[in-house]
Amino acid sequence: MLTLFTGSGVGPTMLYLSLSIFLGFLLGKLKIANISLGITWILFVGIAFGAFGVVLNLDMLHAIKELGLIFFVVAVGLQVGPGFFRSFRKGGLAMNLMALVNAALGVLITFVIALVANQDLADMAGVYTGAITNTPGLSAAQQTVNDMGIAGAADRLAAGYAVAYPLAVVGMIVTCILIRLFCHIDLKNEPFTDDAVVPVGDKKATPTTQRHKAHLIPIFIIIAIGLVLSG
Numbered sequence: 001m002l003t004l005f006t007g008s009g010v011g012p013t014m015l016y017l018s019l020s021i022f023l024g025f026l027l028g029k030l031k032i033a034n035i036s037l038g039i040t041w042i043l044f045v046g047i048a049f050g051a052f053g054v055v056l057n058l059d060m061l062h063a064i065k066e067l068g069l070i071f072f073v074v075a076v077g078l079q080v081g082p083g084f085f086r087s088f089r090k091g092g093l094a095m096n097l098m099a100l101v102n103a104a105l106g107v108l109i110t111f112v113i114a115l116v117a118n119q120d121l122a123d124m125a126g127v128y129t130g131a132i133t134n135t136p137g138l139s140a141a142q143q144t145v146n147d148m149g150i151a152g153a154a155d156r157l158a159a160g161y162a163v164a165y166p167l168a169v170v171g172m173i174v175t176c177i178l179i180r181l182f183c184h185i186d187l188k189n190e191p192f193t194d195d196a197v198v199p200v201g202d203k204k205a206t207p208t209t210q211r212h213k214a215h216l217i218p219i220f221i222i223i224a225i226g227l228v229l230s231g
Contacts, residue, residue: 009057010057010060012057013056013057013060013061016049016054016056017064019045020042020045020046020049021042023041023042023045024040024041024042024043024044024045024046025039025041026041027041027044027045028040028041028042035173037169037170037173040166043162043165043166044166047166065139066139069139070223070227072135073136073226074222074223077222078222103132106131106132107128110124110125110127110128111124120153120156122141122153122157123153123156123157123160125141125145125157126138126141126156126157126158126159126160126161126164127160127161127163128164129141129157129164130160130161130163130164130165130167130168131164131167131168132168133165133168133169138157138161141157142154142157142158145157
């Protein structure tokens with residue numbers, strides 16, 4: 001029984017991953033001044049377990065990480081896909097250009113910091129992906145350094161990501177609060193448009209209805225097609 005908590009096999013790995021997710025979701029329900037960190041708590045719990053010396057099976061972690069990332073990307077695609085092209089008629093092009101400029105500035109700032117602080121670019125890539133809370137970016141960076149044969153870089157990338165991600169989340173929350181205060185924004189008085197209701201045939205489909213229909217989509221076929229196209 002003790003090995004379930006102290007070992008590094010399949011059982012302990014699943015146990016601590018499950019505990020991290022459960023406790024993270026539980027803590028995510030807590031609100032302080034009507035502010036919650038949400039599922040970011042899962043990362044915090046995982047960091048806490050790691051700080052207390054929890055060691056998990058690396059092969060299993062790699063498989064779970066890749067599968068989780070695939071599900072994450074598919075979920076984002078299913079969520080934003082239906083309105084992707086429609087968004088270009090509502091300022092979507094300008095918003096995408098702003099996002100591109102923001103990402104480019106982040107890369108430039110990261111490069112400058114690496115030069116000034118004399119830090120390895122591979123390490124700073126992890127900090128960059130954490131600072132912009134981009135988990136797929138972290139996976140891509142880790143794959144790149146592995147392909148380049150840089151020993152230990154993937155682990156250092158993950159460490160930089162884990163340090164920067166929580167600070168980035170807190171920073172974004174604080175920034176939004178400050179903008180609301182300085183610009184005197186009251187969300188209750190902001191104009192609201194019912195874009196969430198999308199016509200489907202002769203009826204109206206709410207987001208809840210669409211989510212139920214999404215369960216019927218062959219997820220693994222989508223994954224297979226994506227892997228073929230990316231391979």
